[in-house]
Amino acid sequence: MTKTKHLDFNTILATTTHDMKNSLFILLQSIENLNLADNLTVAQHQDFAALHYQATRINSTLIQLLALYRDEKQQLPVFIEENSIRDILEDVMERNRLSINSQHKKIILCVDDDLNAYFDSDLITYLLSDIFINALRYSHQRITLRAFIKTPYIVIEIEDDGEGYPENMLRFNDFENMPFNASTGRSGLGLLFAQRIAAEHKNKNLEGYITLKNKEQGGGIFSLFLPE
Template identity: 20%
Template sequence: MFTTFFVFYIFFTYKIDKIHQVSLIKSPYLLLALLITVLIIYFMVMIMLITKYIFEPISEMRKAAEQIKTGNLNYPIQYTEGNEIGEFCKEFDKMRVRLKDTILEQHELEKRRKRLIASITHDLRTPLTSIKGYVEALQDGIVKDKETYDKYLATINEKADLLNHLIDDLSVYTKQELGEFALNIERIHSGRLLNNYFNHKQYDFKYANIELILKKPFISTYINVDPYRMTQILDNLLSNAKKYARTQIVVSTKVIQYHLRISVQDDGEGIPEDFIQNLFDPFFMVNKKKDQKEKGGSGLGLAIVKQLTEAHDGEIIVESVLDQGTTFTIEIPIDR
């Protein structure tokens, strides 16, 4: 504003126009005044540019840093000019977003751990209480006949297996979260592995109301797996099927495109289609209150099955029909 008035003052005072251009050139004072005016305009423009392209974005970053310091990570930097300062602001804002995502992940991890502790505490207490009750009944001599005695022992064994599954699930889940999980891969004969496992499991169904049907002979080939983790996959699949089956569980094998397929099918109520995509999420249950009360389990079993199967370069597939049942199939590459 001052510069504008100054320029007008010079022109009106000295009556400078197109006719008197020669006088302007001959007058050193007018030249000096014009030079000063140009310099003032130049520096004002420079100050405006510096303010716009340097001081304003720096001020905005300072405000953003203050917001981050107070815990507000939802304060974006609006400066997005295509210059060095603009690139710096973009990187600063990316850092803010990454920090926000990291904190959200930490909060979610903490919530998962709390839910895990709550679920495992509840699920450990239930079978322990049951085991204690059956042991006390046997110790007090309440059971007189051998059939009831064997049935009590089978129930105790079943509850002990459930405890073992819960502890294994907790161990795998925790190691996965900490990034400390590793497999001990061996070249295993699939037929022997499956026969040994399911022949032992048939005893667990001796006094159950559910029939375990094994479609033998199992496929005999070689697979590269961790035997203990493979057993854990089968444990979780069989345990899950046993919770929901009405009368039977069918286990079968086949080979498709150089992959061994192991299927565990139950004749339960089936799973609504909308829930299938979330089945393998940690702590997910189709009917959480009912499942925890009537079926037991922490909601980690299927999530761990998926993790372990994929760790073996395999895949898990689920097919379900309402009122007919559900089939879980794992595919493991064959060692050719």
């Protein structure tokens, strides 16, 4: 009698997610190249920008799923080295240049040229890019990226001028236990990813963490704290 083979669906899903992520990366590059054509109308440029934005969101979700899976398996590679925070924030802006231009959002960058920190550049760039994508979606006109020292942490903030974070998100300091509600448009997956990635950055008895808060005059602030 032939034995039934049991499929490891977790591994299959992780492998499929990885393949889809690579395909989406190629798609994003193709969209960017097509948008450079000289004979496009304004409406066509807007369509390409919208397509790029949605593909970027999907790609970001796949990256989060893959990273969370690897983190659960204790297989998430983390490479800590010194990085320029300005370079990272400028990279985040450049990755989303199409959406910035098409939505006519004003981006303000407040960070010293010589402000460096120790972190995994790929993971932190993915984290910040996802928060920035959401800020583009919910902001009205302006997004501010800032970084500063608040000993014993380096703080990186993304501030928007939208309606702010929903109350149910602000109530949860522990995003591990925050209930997911995809119907609101904010599933919370990105925040779980951000918290996990932040916590991977440790120095002595400190580890990274994230916070959310709303401004009195409107808008939300996402803060990432990384140990110095």
